[in-house]
Amino acid sequence: MIKIGIQKSGRLFEDTIQLLKSIGIPISASNTSLKYSFPEFPLEVYFLRDDDIPSYVETGVVDVGIVGKNLVLESQCEVELIRNLGFSKCRLSFASPRGFKLRDLTDFNGKSIATSYPNLVKGFLKENNLNCNIHEISGSVEVAPSIGLAEIVCDLVSSGSTLIKNGLVESFTLLESEAVLIANKSLTETELFSRFLLRIDAVILAKKSKYLVLNAPKERVAEIAGMLPGLKAPTVIPLATPNWVSIHAVVSSENFWELIEKLKKYDAEGILVLPVEKMFS
Ligand code: PRT
Ligand code: ZN
Numbered sequence: 001m002i003k004i005g006i007q008k009s010g011r012l013f014e015d016t017i018q019l020l021k022s023i024g025i026p027i028s029a030s031n032t033s034l035k036y037s038f039p040e041f042p043l044e045v046y047f048l049r050d051d052d053i054p055s056y057v058e059t060g061v062v063d064v065g066i067v068g069k070n071l072v073l074e075s076q077c078e079v080e081l082i083r084n085l086g087f088s089k090c091r092l093s094f095a096s097p098r099g100f101k102l103r104d105l106t107d108f109n110g111k112s113i114a115t116s117y118p119n120l121v122k123g124f125l126k127e128n129n130l131n132c133n134i135h136e137i138s139g140s141v142e143v144a145p146s147i148g149l150a151e152i153v154c155d156l157v158s159s160g161s162t163l164i165k166n167g168l169v170e171s172f173t174l175l176e177s178e179a180v181l182i183a184n185k186s187l188t189e190t191e192l193f194s195r196f197l198l199r200i201d202a203v204i205l206a207k208k209s210k211y212l213v214l215n216a217p218k219e220r221v222a223e224i225a226g227m228l229p230g231l232k233a234p235t236v237i238p239l240a241t242p243n244w245v246s247i248h249a250v251v252s253s254e255n256f257w258e259l260i261e262k263l264k265k266y267d268a269e270g271i272l273v274l275p276v277e278k279m280f281s
Pocket of ligand 1: 007008009010011012048049050051067068069070071088089090155156157158159160161162163177178179
């Protein structure tokens with residue numbers, strides 16, 4: 001049995017439920033009682049506050065967890081960081097009031113910084129030989145300068161609108177974060193964990209991929225195939241129309257529009273793009 005700790009509600013919740021559903025765990029977002037087991041796969045899901053997940057994984061209360069990388073690194077818990085999951089992306093950044101823009105790291109010296117991430121901030125200051133006072137606060141970090149608590153803030157940013165609303169300007173990024181899968185160090189070699197990871201990887205890989213089908217003149221196959229690395233090489237199938245073929249390939253979701261523009265230049269027609277549900281490398 002694998003015990004997994006996930007956030008009970010909040011920014012990680014929806015995508016985590018979606019990920020578990022896509023690996024075959026028929027979880028219901030409306031039933032978040034503390035513990036939930038499944039006969040489909042020996043998995044027990046624990047609904048927790050995100051802050052508790054790293055230490056619960058470290059101490060073995062649960063075996064694996066899904067939580068923001070920011071919390072894992074701040075907690076300094078000894079856990080294995082297994083996979084980046086590609087959702088709940090944000091960054092931990094420094095910001096200061098418009099009138100006091102941080103242009104250089106030496107601008108930090110002698111200032112006070114409000115943050116909920118004291119360990120990460122301390123590490124950053126030490127690495128850069130900077131001297132500051134750190135005010136640890138648990139929420140509403142962005143109001144610290146306006147109430148005179150600190151000159152600088154270090155907080156999570158996604159769209160940036162909270163900073164703008166509070167008259168703050170983002171300067172340096174300490175960490176790029178996203179949801180991650182973490183595991184207790186004693187678990188990673190087990191067969192059950194490999195089975196669990198096979199499912200997770202199939203979903204992560206599928207999300208990064210698209211299935212492309214297009215028609216092209218036969219004389220363009222070499223050039224088009226060069227643009228479509230696919231799994232091994234694209235599949236080329238003759239069409240009923242003489243000297244035309246259909247080309248099938250799995251391509252990366254990144255830079256996808258640029259690829260379509262290039263393919264059009266090489267006379268590709270009837271281009272279909274399909275989502276990939278699962279992919280095994
Ligand atoms: O109740 P529980 O303790 O479980 O949840 P929580 O309230 O502590 O956490 P939650 O749900 O707010 O966030 C969970 C995780 O989502 C974080 O640890 C991050 O990994 C990730 N995440 C992604 C974010 C953001 N984006 C984010 N924008 N966490 C917080 N914010 C906050 C930020 O602190 C600031 O107040 O949103 C504001 C900034 O947003 P923008 O869009 O205005 O820049
Ligand atoms: Zn929390």
